[in-house]
Amino acid sequence: MGNIRHLIEPGDLTNAEMEELVDLGLKMYAEPKKYAKMCEGKILASLFYEPSTRTKFSFDSAMLRLGGNIIGFADPSSTSDKKGESLADTIRVISYYADIAVMRHPKEGAPLLASHYSEIPIVNAGDGGHQHPTQTLTDLITIKRFKGTLENHVVAFSGDLKYGRTVHSLIKTLARFNTKKFILISPEELKLPTSLKRQLLDKYPHLMIEEVNYLDEVIEQIDILYCTRIQKERFFNEEDYLKLKNSYILTMKSIEKAKLDMIIMHPLPRVNEITYEVDDDKRAVYFEQSRMGVYVRMALITKLLGVDCDVRG
């Protein structure tokens, strides 16, 4: 509908816009008080058809920190979804009740569909195993904060590269920022989908992608290690999940030979991919990563609502 901006996948934002959001998010992190009234009188609807802790609460927190209000649900069984209402009808009505909506849904494409019926900006907060663009913004602001730049890194992804939507969104995005090399570490069964790999190589023929089964083969090269959880809920049978669930467990021993300025990221929740001893290592930034998610989401909300932070900030 019209010229409303939605964020359904990372490609909806240009590189310049992503950098602008990251930089604004960093300013908001440094001086949150300055932005405390930017969204006064505005309402954010958070529509979570699938479980979430960080994404939902960080959006809620972001809107509240901007002086706005929130409505929504974290359990669709308490809504008319249960009575069989279509997503299209729900979203049409929500458009009259809120100024921006954030949606997580188990079905790939649900937020895109919703955006066709919405009169307010829709933000995809994760659709099935597909995309998770605001986690990508969270990852970018973390990389900028800890590594100073989004470019020229050796970035390794480990764990469930097949179903992990955070990986799918981040790899597509980092490919746009001159990444020096991607290293994909996963069991054979959980490799990055071939279609996505092909898409990346078609678009960026010089991109370096190395695929390995084990971290120790590559640990010394890595600048950014992005660990992920095995996505249990996307497996078709329990047996396959059990076979793979402990495939990758990061310990102090596994990072013994890592660079001293490597950073370890994880979108969280972790199940047991990273042992607790690693939390105290200064390279572990995953909790700071979830903190940064609030600030970059504040930046995103102001952008989609058309609030000019430069003038009023």
Ligand code: NCD
């Ligand atoms: C991720 C997700 O929902 O895809 N979590 C998050 O948003 N921080 C990662 C995951 O669930 O493994």
